[in-house]
Amino acid sequence: MDKPLTKNIEIGRAPFDFKQYEAAGGYDSVRKVIKMEPGDVVNMVKDAGLGGRGGAGFNTGLKWSFVPPPDGGPRYLVINGDEMEPGTFKDRLLIEHDPHLLIEGMITTCYALQAQTGYIFLRGEYTICEERLLQAISEAYDNGMLGKNVAGKKGFDLDIYLHTSAGRYICGEETALLNALEGKRANPRAKPPFPQVSGLWGRPTVVNNVETICNIPGIVANGVEWYQNLGTGDFVGTRISGVSGRVINPGCWEVPVGITFRELLEDYAGGMQDGYELKAFLPGGGSTDFLMPEHLDLPMDPGAVQKAGSRLGTSLIMVLDDKTCPVGCIRNLIKFFAHESCGWCTPCRDGLPWVEHILNKMEEGTGSLKDIDILDEMTRYMGPGNTFCALAPGAAEPLQSGLKYFMDEFKAHVEHGCSYN
Amino acid sequence: MNNLIASTAVKARELTPEEIKEIEHEKTHYPYAQAVGLEALKIVQKYQGWVSDESLLAVSEYLDIPPDELEGVATFFNMIFRRPVGKNVILLCDSVACWMLGCDSLNEHFKKTLGIDYGETTADDMFTLIPVPCLGACDRAPVMMIGRETYYNLTTEKIDEIIAEYKAKG
Numbered sequence A: 001m002d003k004p005l006t007k008n009i010e011i012g013r014a015p016f017d018f019k020q021y022e023a024a025g026g027y028d029s030v031r032k033v034i035k036m037e038p039g040d041v042v043n044m045v046k047d048a049g050l051g052g053r054g055g056a057g058f059n060t061g062l063k064w065s066f067v068p069p070p071d072g073g074p075r076y077l078v079i080n081g082d083e084m085e086p087g088t089f090k091d092r093l094l095i096e097h098d099p100h101l102l103i104e105g106m107i108t109t110c111y112a113l114q115a116q117t118g119y120i121f122l123r124g125e126y127t128i129c130e131e132r133l134l135q136a137i138s139e140a141y142d143n144g145m146l147g148k149n150v151a152g153k154k155g156f157d158l159d160i161y162l163h164t165s166a167g168r169y170i171c172g173e174e175t176a177l178l179n180a181l182e183g184k185r186a187n188p189r190a191k192p193p194f195p196q197v198s199g200l201w202g203r204p205t206v207v208n209n210v211e212t213i214c215n216i217p218g219i220v221a222n223g224v225e226w227y228q229n230l231g232t233g234d235f236v237g238t239r240i241s242g243v244s245g246r247v248i249n250p251g252c253w254e255v256p257v258g259i260t261f262r263e264l265l266e267d268y269a270g271g272m273q274d275g276y277e278l279k280a281f282l283p284g285g286g287s288t289d290f291l292m293p294e295h296l297d298l299p300m301d302p303g304a305v306q307k308a309g310s311r312l313g314t315s316l317i318m319v320l321d322d323k324t325c326p327v328g329c330i331r332n333l334i335k336f337f338a339h340e341s342c343g344w345c346t347p348c349r350d351g352l353p354w355v356e357h358i359l360n361k362m363e364e365g366t367g368s369l370k371d372i373d374i375l376d377e378m379t380r381y382m383g384p385g386n387t388f389c390a391l392a393p394g395a396a397e398p399l400q401s402g403l404k405y406f407m408d409e410f411k412a413h414v415e416h417g418c419s420y421n
Numbered sequence B: 001m002n003n004l005i006a007s008t009a010v011k012a013r014e015l016t017p018e019e020i021k022e023i024e025h026e027k028t029h030y031p032y033a034q035a036v037g038l039e040a041l042k043i044v045q046k047y048q049g050w051v052s053d054e055s056l057l058a059v060s061e062y063l064d065i066p067p068d069e070l071e072g073v074a075t076f077f078n079m080i081f082r083r084p085v086g087k088n089v090i091l092l093c094d095s096v097a098c099w100m101l102g103c104d105s106l107n108e109h110f111k112k113t114l115g116i117d118y119g120e121t122t123a124d125d126m127f128t129l130i131p132v133p134c135l136g137a138c139d140r141a142p143v144m145m146i147g148r149e150t151y152y153n154l155t156t157e158k159i160d161e162i163i164a165e166y167k168a169k170g
């Protein structure tokens, strides 16, 4: 099976430098793309059916197509490398072990978007990623892949800069990210206007996830049909999926889109550790609804997961075992979201700490049945349509599905507090 | 935090030549100086350990960003320290995967061995302990960082070894 995202990755050895990367077929997509019309590249990516890997899964080429035609002013590509969704560690793998793949993807994408500047917005804690990206960027300049006349193409000028951040999950929300990049507080912006039309400093901007852009070299170099054949059955492409929690071999791997949760959990992660059973799992990060063991045979595809009442999200699954308290797990997630709320709107700023307070009471056994009703009400109060961005609705997802699947445990907590140790 | 910025007693300090050199380099990456605000605070923190009122005013003057606005940025980002911290800042992940694999007991261990809880600094100013959200290494939980270094698959024994190394370095 072709593994376009991880073919150069070998844990334990240093990532390829420019020459090694090039010898392995690297930067071919740049040499090919500069002979194409930018609009044809956009269409190619659209036809490939690549969905964004940042969590929402929107068709990448379609997103690019909303960028207005060039007007002579600046246009930007911004890479979202904030990766702070609890349970998510895939962009770290890609950048730490093959930084040139992201740079190549950015160059090819900027050509398609006719953008002259690319920023990589990287969370500050990813210090190894930072060092390796700086190295890769500098090698790309030295080898004529960045700067003036990229790859010898007259008039194709491109600069790429690395911006390292300093914490806060909300910076991953694409409009908050743009504010952060401009040096402002990272509160989200109203949409519309969408960033494609008015983004960084009011100019057309595309924000894409790291993994999304790492897919571009393969698609451009090898074509739509090749890409579509990477998936299983009707599904297209590969993606980085992974598992954390009490499994034998936690980690993340490049898998064909469309394998089942069971295949990921058993074939890749080696199944549950001895003495632990699977109770439930979060299919794609802390802001997705719990799924249960009966959902294990679903394909890991956004549509299929949505039908089961959750979201594929980042497709890194987190396993809840039978010896871990589900109410405590939700309490931990809510504490995270309450802490990371940017404070802009009331349901999120005030709702999440209230939920946290109630869950703390339950832990100690001082909650009431009325509190369970309040929790239920809060999932709607913080739900879609009531808040300025998707943070609070995301936080509501594990809570609402937790109430659905673990009501007995909530009630037991009301009676005598947490009985897990 | 008491708002010293509003007081006239606080004056901007001089930025050092190293700080200015790095800030100037960052300025070449953006069309507007305001965008460098956070990077400049990080640069100052790298050299000074934290961002004092005097440092904040210095950056504000240097980049011509109103102090209130820069303070709004400084306090928004949890990795900018507006209070003094120890020489080594321990960032212990307390998000869900690390919680499942026992970060609470690691916190207890720090209390016992270093005598500090979250938000506290040892009496000798060697260590400050701060909880942080998911460090993006959940497959190797529990996880912590000290400075720019990340440590994985932590146990209390491993922590003792790591802390001993830092103590030996002085």
Ligand SMILES: Cc1cc2nc3c(=O)[nH]c(=O)nc-3n(C[C@H](O)[C@H](O)[C@H](O)COP(=O)(O)O)c2cc1C
Residues within 6 Å of the ligand: A051, A052, A053, A054, A055, A056, A057, A058, A060, A063, A080, A081, A082, A083, A084, A085, A169, A170, A171, A172, A173, A174, A175, A207, A208, A209, A210, A212, A213, A389, A390, A391
């Ligand atoms: C609170 C919040 C946090 C987010 N964090 C990230 C993140 O860390 N990385 C990311 O790629 N997308 C994140 N997203 C999604 C982005 O807003 C955006 O949809 C994504 O970067 C688009 O890229 P894609 O189309 O390539 O997926 C987040 C969204 C929300 C609401």
Ligand code: SF4
Residues within 6 Å of the ligand: A170, A188, A340, A341, A342, A343, A344, A345, A346, A348, A349, A387, A388, A389, A390, A391, A392, A393
């Ligand atoms: S939902 Fe939360 S994070 Fe999003 S804008 Fe409102 S307060 Fe900020």
Ligand code: FES
Residues within 6 Å of the ligand: A086, A087, A088, B093, B094, B095, B096, B097, B098, B099, B133, B134, B135, B136, B137, B138, B141, B142, B143
């Ligand atoms: S939860 Fe600790 S590294 Fe992700």
